[in-house]
Amino acid sequence: MDRRKFMNGAAMLGAGSVISGFSPSDLTSTPKPKKIKHNPIGVSTYSFWQFNGPKENVPMELCIEKAAAMGFDGIELLLVQMNSEDNGYLQKLKKQAFHAGLDLMGFSTHQGYLSPEKRYREQNISKTLHQIELAYKLGIPTMRLNTGRWGTSKSFDDLMANKGMEPTLEGYTDEDGFKWVIDAIEQCIPTAERCGVVLGLENHWGLGRTAEGVKRIVDAINSPWLQVTLDTGNFLENREAQMELLAPQTYLVQAKTYYGGGKWYTLDIDYPKIGEMMRRHNYKGYISLEFEGNESPDTAVPKGLELLRDAFWYEL
Known part of the structure; x- marks a missing residue:
């Protein structure tokens, strides 16, 4: 009899809970954490070399080995650091990276179209087409592109001391330069499309020193095969505002770090804030x-990986 009274009372308590809008499950319900995914993080082979000494001292094979051991997801190859352009060498690198669990995710190249000499521009167009073919053979989906520089600085050190600014060639203007660069890159688009390699115009001195300059060129060509390679260390003023302007067209982010002090300068880059900005742009x-x-890259590069892992993620 006592047991029956207890069960009836419990049933009435449950009914009262429903009527009052309260459910026992409310006692244990807590907000579930949002599911996130981290952006894949790669490392440029430049990070292990930095043009310090002969490139043979830091071969690509060693860079791939170190990147895999440090826990990166991919590796970006610096073309001038490679020992060969022979197909056998390229396929050897591709094979090694795959077996190490790394994507070959970027190809950093050099070229320039900022010259009044038509022959010079044509040579650099041919050079770029060849570089696109190399990226295709390597299976790399995006390739860094430069506008080139006026070349009026005495040296790269002088260019850096002047914050990347240099005067135009006498008798010419930036307007002339934009026409040359846009015309040259337009001629590279069909090959990029055929090879499936997205060209990423980098904010990298010359007419690409400012976000406005990069965007002007990309918008003028207006092709899905020309996007932006966004370098966090090449905006020396109004960094976040300039990055915001290019974020919607960014196809690859190159993230600078300066442990031990920078070679030319040291920037205090707020990566959590940049990560938030890139999430806003999906x-x-x-x-x-x-x-x-x-x-030493052996200690600095892993610290950079940890920094970027924490800063760059997005909600699923």
């Missing part, structure tokens, strides 16, 4: 670490 692509400091 960026889910690769972040490529470019270490440009004086500390």
Whole structure:
């Protein structure tokens, strides 16, 4: 009899709970954590070399080995650091990276179209077409592109001391330069499309020193095969505002770090804030670490990986 009274009372308590809008499950319900995914993080082979000594001292094979051991998702190859352009060498690198669990996710190249000499521009167009073919053979989906520089600085050190600014060639203007660069890159688009390689115009001195300059060229060509390679260390003023302007067209982010002090300058880059900005623009692509400091890459590069892992993620 006592048991029956207890069960009836419990039933009435449950009914009262429903009537009052309260459910026992409310006692244990807590907000579930949002599901996130981290952006894949790669590292440029430049990070292990930085043009310090002969490139043979830091071969691509060693860079791939170190990147895999450090826990990166991919590796960006610096073309001038490669020992060969023979297909056998390219396929050897591709095979090694695949077996190490790394994507070959970026191809950093050099070229320039900022010259009044038509022959010079044509040579650099041919050079770019060849580089696109190399990226295709390597299976790399995006390739860094430069506008080139006026070349009026005495040296790269002088250019850096002047914050990347240099005067135009006598008798010419930036307007002339934009026409040359746009015309040259337009001629590279069909090959990029045929090979499936997205060209990423980088904010990298010359007419690409400012976000406005990069965007002007990309918008003028207006092709899905020309986007932006966004370098966090090449805006020396109004960094976040300039990055915001290019974020919607960014196809690859190159993230600079300066452990041990920078080679030319040291920037205090707020990566959590940049990560938040890229999430607003729904960026889910690769972040490529470019270490440009004086500390040993063996200790500095892993610290950069940890920094970028924490900063770049997005909600699923």
